[in-house]
Structures are given as structure tokens and as C-alpha cells.
Amino acid sequence: MRFVWTQELPSTQVWLSDYIRKNDLESICIVATKEQTNGIGSRANTWDKVSCGLYLSCALPIALLPKDLPRQSSSIYFGQILLELFREFHNDLWLKWPNDFYLQDEKIGGLMTQYIKGFVIFGIGLNIFSEEKSSLLTGKMQNNLSQKDSIESISIEILSQIIKKILHFLSFNIVEFALQKNIDTTLHGITCNAFLQNNMTWYEVFSRYKQSFSKNHRFYTHINDDGITHKVSLQDALLQNDGSIVLHDKILYSLR
Known part of the structure; x- marks a missing residue:
């Protein structure tokens, strides 16, 4: 190391x-x-x-x-x-x-x-x-x-x-x-x-993360759609078990 x-x-x-x-x-x-x-x-x-x-x-x-x-x-x-x-x-x-x-x-x-x-x-x-x-x-x-x-x-x-x-x-x-x-x-x-x-x-780690996810609903995130970045509200975001969210019928991943 x-x-x-x-x-x-x-x-x-x-x-x-x-x-x-x-x-x-x-x-x-x-x-x-x-x-x-x-x-x-x-x-x-x-x-x-x-x-x-x-x-x-x-x-x-x-x-x-x-x-x-x-x-x-x-x-x-x-x-x-x-x-x-x-x-x-x-x-x-x-x-x-x-x-x-x-x-x-x-x-x-x-x-x-x-x-x-x-x-x-x-x-x-x-x-x-x-x-x-x-x-x-x-x-x-x-x-x-x-x-x-x-x-x-x-x-x-x-x-x-x-x-x-x-x-x-x-x-x-x-x-x-x-x-x-x-x-x-x-x-x-x-x-x-x-x-x-x-x-x-x-x-195990994700189970702990999920406990605070509701705090996101008051905030926004940025998503990339065909090379164009958009600012979107997380108010209706649904967290999935693989860490992605479903928002406006789209599956979004944390590719960062």
C-alpha cells in the first residue's frame, strides 16, 4: 500500500x-x-x-x-x-x-x-x-x-x-x-x-443509505440527456435497489 x-x-x-x-x-x-x-x-x-x-x-x-x-x-x-x-x-x-x-x-x-x-x-x-x-x-x-x-x-x-x-x-x-x-x-x-x-x-451499505433518501425530495439533480444537461427536481424520485432512481418514467444512474 x-x-x-x-x-x-x-x-x-x-x-x-x-x-x-x-x-x-x-x-x-x-x-x-x-x-x-x-x-x-x-x-x-x-x-x-x-x-x-x-x-x-x-x-x-x-x-x-x-x-x-x-x-x-x-x-x-x-x-x-x-x-x-x-x-x-x-x-x-x-x-x-x-x-x-x-x-x-x-x-x-x-x-x-x-x-x-x-x-x-x-x-x-x-x-x-x-x-x-x-x-x-x-x-x-x-x-x-x-x-x-x-x-x-x-x-x-x-x-x-x-x-x-x-x-x-x-x-x-x-x-x-x-x-x-x-x-x-x-x-x-x-x-x-x-x-x-x-x-x-x-x-448492507445501501440499506443504511436508504434511511435518509427522503431528504432528497426537496432538492434537484443534474441529468444528461443526449449530451444536454438538465436540472430536475427529485421530489418524485423513487430509489431502486441498484442505486438508480426512477424519475418521470426514466431510470437514472449515478454515473459520477
Whole structure:
């Protein structure tokens, strides 16, 4: 398993995708950065920089995925798993169909997935702190912080904790690391048991996702119809067992 931490990258998702295309990757690879200068989001949009954010991409061998996972719903699968990690920092987080992290009514992050050369890559962008945009440290949570603690230092600590939780979840037992230093380390003989031994099947993860799906009915999503993107209401969306939705007699998948 390889873990790469840098002070700055244009995009973790682009870096990891290019690396896999040009190299023979054999195991899990995770890349994260303190500052992302040209991040990508859904529908080829850019992901704007914030004061403190989580920018991380992870490549997993497809063989580690649960056998019942519909590939077209991979973003829901990974999104729900990560949501449960993020909720330790704010309980009001939820996953909007198909791949956006919301704090109550405001988007604070997103996730995208790609399949390349026997690997699935999931990339995360999450606003931890921003003065202009919605973020994990926002509103009531900011007001409750002790005056002696700066929001900047607390947001950096949360970023560090989130990265460690993701690494631990993937059975990556890395030693303590400092966010101000670059890291490129490989650990041999460690296997990812998160999706096999812990029985993280699609059915189990999706069952938990379904419990909050009704929150989507107040929102919109974007769909592509013959190359044209449309904004549509999710008010009448019916969630299917493979992660797709039925809307206006059309079956829509979360291909992001």
C-alpha cells in the first residue's frame, strides 16, 4: 500500500488517474494534498479552494470490492461509507443522491469514482473550514469554539483526524505524520480487509443509505440527456435497489 501526502497538487484525482495509466500499480494507493489548485467535481466542474479542505483520492483493486456492488452506483457505496466516518465530526451530514455531501441544506463536499485498469478510484473533496462557503466547521459549531482556540488550528486537526480515520479504515497503519511535511511511503504485506472481512456488502451499505433518501425530495439533480444537461427536481424520485432512481418514467444512474 502506498500513501502520498503533498503540500500542493492541481488535482489528486487527475494525479492518481495518470499514475495508474502510466504505471503497473499492484496494490492500494492513496494520495492527499493540503492544497488543491485545480480540483475537479461532478460534470467536469472545478472544485473551489477553501481555507481548509480534505482533498484525497484512493485507488482500490476491483477484486476487493463486494461482489454485489453495481458499478454504476459506486459513488453511493463509497459516499455512504465515508459519510459514516465524517459524521463523527458533525451529525447533521447526509449524502445527497448521487454523490454530494450536505450539511443540512448546504453542499460542503462531493465524491466521484472512476474505473481504470483493474482499479476503482474514489476522490473526495470536503470543505472543512471556509469563511465564504459552507463547510464542516460552520455556524453553531464555529460559535461554540473556545476563544483560545483558533478555527484554523482546529480545522487542521480535524483534517488530520479524518485522513487517519480513512487510512485506518483501509487497514493502512501509518505512523503519526505531520501535515506540513511531504510523505511518500509504502507498506508491504498489509491487505485491505475493509470490504471483505468486515462484510461491507452493497446490500448492507445501501440499506443504511436508504434511511435518509427522503431528504432528497426537496432538492434537484443534474441529468444528461443526449449530451444536454438538465436540472430536475427529485421530489418524485423513487430509489431502486441498484442505486438508480426512477424519475418521470426514466431510470437514472449515478454515473459520477
